[in-house]
Amino acid sequence: MGFFNFEPATLPPEAEALRPEVRAFLAEALKDKRPVDRAWNWMGHDQDFSRKVGEQGWLGMTWPKEYGGGGRTFFERYVVMEEMLAAGAPVQAHWVADRQSGPLLLRFGTEEQRKFFLPQIISGNACFCIGMSEPDSGSDLAATRTKAEKVDGGWKVNGTKVWTSSAHLAHYMIALFRTDAEDKHGGLSQFIVDMKSPGLTVSPIINLAGNHHFNQCVFDDVFVPDDALVGKPGGGWNQVVAELAFERSGPERYLSCIQLILELLGVAAQSRDPAMVEEVGRLSAHALTLRRMSLSVAGKLQRGENPSLEASVVKDVGGVFEQSIPEIAARLVEEEPTLMGGDNFQQVLAFLTMEAPSFSLRGGTREILRGIIARGLGLR
Amino acid sequence: MSELRNILTDSVNGLFGDRVTRELLTRFDETGDDGGIWAEVEAQGLTRPLVSEENGGVGGEWRDAHVLLSAAGFHSAPVPLAETILASWLAERAGLPVPEGMATIIDGSDGSLTITGDGDSAKLSGTVARVPWASKAETAVVVAAQDGGVMVGEVRLSDARDISASQNMAREPRDDVSFDGAPLRVAHLPNDLPQDVILQYGAMVRAAQIAGAMDKVLTQTVQYANERTQFGKPLGKFQAIQQELSRMAGEAAASGVIAEAPFAALDDGQNSEWQIAAAKARTSEAAGVGATVGHQTHGAIGFTYEHSLHFATRRLWSWRSEFGGARFWSRRLGTRAVDRGVENFWADIVSG
Numbered sequence A: 001m002g003f004f005n006f007e008p009a010t011l012p013p014e015a016e017a018l019r020p021e022v023r024a025f026l027a028e029a030l031k032d033k034r035p036v037d038r039a040w041n042w043m044g045h046d047q048d049f050s051r052k053v054g055e056q057g058w059l060g061m062t063w064p065k066e067y068g069g070g071g072r073t074f075f076e077r078y079v080v081m082e083e084m085l086a087a088g089a090p091v092q093a094h095w096v097a098d099r100q101s102g103p104l105l106l107r108f109g110t111e112e113q114r115k116f117f118l119p120q121i122i123s124g125n126a127c128f129c130i131g132m133s134e135p136d137s138g139s140d141l142a143a144t145r146t147k148a149e150k151v152d153g154g155w156k157v158n159g160t161k162v163w164t165s166s167a168h169l170a171h172y173m174i175a176l177f178r179t180d181a182e183d184k185h186g187g188l189s190q191f192i193v194d195m196k197s198p199g200l201t202v203s204p205i206i207n208l209a210g211n212h213h214f215n216q217c218v219f220d221d222v223f224v225p226d227d228a229l230v231g232k233p234g235g236g237w238n239q240v241v242a243e244l245a246f247e248r249s250g251p252e253r254y255l256s257c258i259q260l261i262l263e264l265l266g267v268a269a270q271s272r273d274p275a276m277v278e279e280v281g282r283l284s285a286h287a288l289t290l291r292r293m294s295l296s297v298a299g300k301l302q303r304g305e306n307p308s309l310e311a312s313v314v315k316d317v318g319g320v321f322e323q324s325i326p327e328i329a330a331r332l333v334e335e336e337p338t339l340m341g342g343d344n345f346q347q348v349l350a351f352l353t354m355e356a357p358s359f360s361l362r363g364g365t366r367e368i369l370r371g372i373i374a375r376g377l378g379l380r
Numbered sequence B: 001m002s003e004l005r006n007i008l009t010d011s012v013n014g015l016f017g018d019r020v021t022r023e024l025l026t027r028f029d030e031t032g033d034d035g036g037i038w039a040e041v042e043a044q045g046l047t048r049p050l051v052s053e054e055n056g057g058v059g060g061e062w063r064d065a066h067v068l069l070s071a072a073g074f075h076s077a078p079v080p081l082a083e084t085i086l087a088s089w090l091a092e093r094a095g096l097p098v099p100e101g102m103a104t105i106i107d108g109s110d111g112s113l114t115i116t117g118d119g120d121s122a123k124l125s126g127t128v129a130r131v132p133w134a135s136k137a138e139t140a141v142v143v144a145a146q147d148g149g150v151m152v153g154e155v156r157l158s159d160a161r162d163i164s165a166s167q168n169m170a171r172e173p174r175d176d177v178s179f180d181g182a183p184l185r186v187a188h189l190p191n192d193l194p195q196d197v198i199l200q201y202g203a204m205v206r207a208a209q210i211a212g213a214m215d216k217v218l219t220q221t222v223q224y225a226n227e228r229t230q231f232g233k234p235l236g237k238f239q240a241i242q243q244e245l246s247r248m249a250g251e252a253a254a255s256g257v258i259a260e261a262p263f264a265a266l267d268d269g270q271n272s273e274w275q276i277a278a279a280k281a282r283t284s285e286a287a288g289v290g291a292t293v294g295h296q297t298h299g300a301i302g303f304t305y306e307h308s309l310h311f312a313t314r315r316l317w318s319w320r321s322e323f324g325g326a327r328f329w330s331r332r333l334g335t336r337a338v339d340r341g342v343e344n345f346w347a348d349i350v351s352g
Helices: A018-029 A047-055 A074-086 A092-108 A111-122 A236-247 A258-271 A274-302 A308-332 A344-360 A366-376 B003-019 B022-031 B037-043 B062-075 B081-094 B197-227 B239-267 B273-303 B309-319 B326-340 B342-351
Strands: A128-131 A147-151 A154-162 A172-178 A188-194 A200-206 A212-225 B103-108 B113-116 B123-132 B139-146 B149-156 B162-164 B174-188
Touching: A018 A047, A018 A074, A047 A092, A074 A274, A074 B342, A092 A111, A092 A128, A092 A172, A092 A236, A147 A172, A154 A172, A154 A188, A172 A236, A188 A212, A188 A236, A236 A308, A258 A274, A258 A308, A258 A344, A258 B326, A258 B342, A274 A308, A274 B239, A274 B273, A274 B326, A274 B342, A308 A344, A308 A366, A308 B239, A366 B239, B003 B037, B003 B062, B062 B081, B062 B197, B062 B239, B081 B103, B081 B139, B081 B149, B081 B197, B103 B113, B103 B123, B103 B197, B113 B174, B123 B139, B139 B174, B139 B197, B197 B239, B197 B273, B197 B309, B239 B273, B273 B309, B273 B326, B326 B342
Parallel strands: A128 A172, B103 B139, B113 B139
Antiparallel strands: A147 A154, A154 A212, A172 A188, A200 A212, B113 B123, B123 B174, B139 B149, B149 B174, B162 B174
16 A cells, blocks of 8 residues: 555635636637547647637646746646646647646746746747657657757757657747766756757658657757756756656546547437447546546645656556547447548547557657556566 | 544554454455454444444544545455445434444345335335345345335344355355345435435445455555566566556556545535446456456466465455446446536536
8 A cells, every 4th residue: 555645636616616717718719620620639739729828817827926827726727727628629839838848947947037938838929849859769868869069158959859749830949958978867958949040950740640740850050048058957857857747747648539538429329329328438437537636646736746656657547548549439339430521420530540659659658657657666 | 634534544454454364364265254353343433434423433424434445445354344334324324223233235225125014013025135244244224115215224134034145256245135024123215315325335335445455456466576586586677567567556546546536525515426436337447457467467376375365356356246347337427428418528527
């Protein structure tokens, strides 16, 4: 007993009070979205939508008021996030910045960085991407090779980042560069890179579905000024570990396929097929469980505790769950998935079947997460 | 956590941790003898967490019952603690005397049990299969049909016409019981309780026991993986083992989180039916993963009677099917979902 601490968390009334407001906002903002659009879930990118969310005061909700933040609780933020995801809102343009880049700057950034970047995030104008993976450094982050060399007034960067989601749309990248070739973990540092920097070339990597989420970013003598360093030189590894705890902690880690659950429910409600009805119930039980686990992680964030271990558990269990949904839908419903034509179920099934492999890769592979959990169990 | 809950947690883990040894569980398997721990369970007031102080209980909350039931599941305690807690609670809620000694609950609300007459002349008849602990318990609190509705009754099991002993895989009594005009005390089912209260609350307590047993199997398996050496290193250092134990740990964590949910809902005055359904469906599914990974990691030694792993895994395999298995409760949840429609699905997940 006692490997994990999933303290039960209940949403306080001020958090619940936000829910009808968010639902009303989304009902209006998303009224023209088709199910297959909603299926993009948090991969959907729409900077205008993000600005509208910012106008509502729903970005940087937990950040201090002195930077324009909402000074609200993680529970209030949780309600906004889960309602956005459940409705399939296109949140990608603000998601990363709101979830991890802003908190990173609050924790490790300079006063100038906070004053400059946080208001842009809060207004929904700044899209951030994350430059961690490289051609030879996927799960093994400490193998990062993209090099930042000290030059007069800043750093000169050379190397390549890959699988960088939204790099083609982002304004800034939080990048992990090697500043010391000798020290494997202690030789990494984080920088904020302006995506318009000369020498930085972003080219698309089209996924198997023909969609463009991620990119290759080549740095060719890119100059990054001194004030772009986040935290201490050599502090990158520890900062990234803290950042990943935020990345893995949210409800997006079990709701990616909610649109397909809804479509399956629609088919089940029409057919009353017992196997489908039962499966919808089973998926509900899983969703109820994951939501409680995820809320418990929000409670940890609210108490200022480190959520890494429990967040990894939620992401692992949630990833298995969301990845199973296209399989279940394809097994139970005798309709072919369709890319062109077909009904909503068929379209959503096709889209999510092809996106699902990424669910246990992005933000830490299943194997990496289970390694973290194994460490929590005292096995490593 | 409340002070009461801390005290109960310490008492129950102290008692079962000390007394429920492999020797005791072996004797229980062979003879049904609990080695005298029931007397201590009662003496420490653990059977009445939900009974008011004036009726000899501790006047606690459902969350207090939850810690007791998780601990009973963790330690494979060979006593009807869950059944007696529910029987005592339901008797008091219905205004019946709180039973003394071991008690169980019987769901006859589907008409399998009927009550005739009222007051001192009330009689109970009918047959119910696989009643937990009936051959050991003194009293059963039943929900039985009468005049198109249901009533709560309290009956002495010595007044049953026949109790035909049977067991689950953990050798816990699961007996067929028939009544033929047995005298009983009757009361109305409180308005705020569903007719299938015994099925629902029975599922809730089993889910808590499953979550406790999942923790036990995880704990035992991690310990074994760290101790057992092969190819010159502990099993737990092999990535293949780490990956599987992590998967099992996720299932154990999920079980713990959802098993607590209906207890919290009851304390907070919220609807518990869907939390119960989710808890029993989810934990019953997880139980298979826990037992499978536990045994795979332990290898052949864990498949022997001599090793203690099976005390928890046999309970997992049994409990997942009792008071409705994963499919039963999934159907309930699914039927609600299709009845309520796509537009209410998310709102219902949020409100439980």
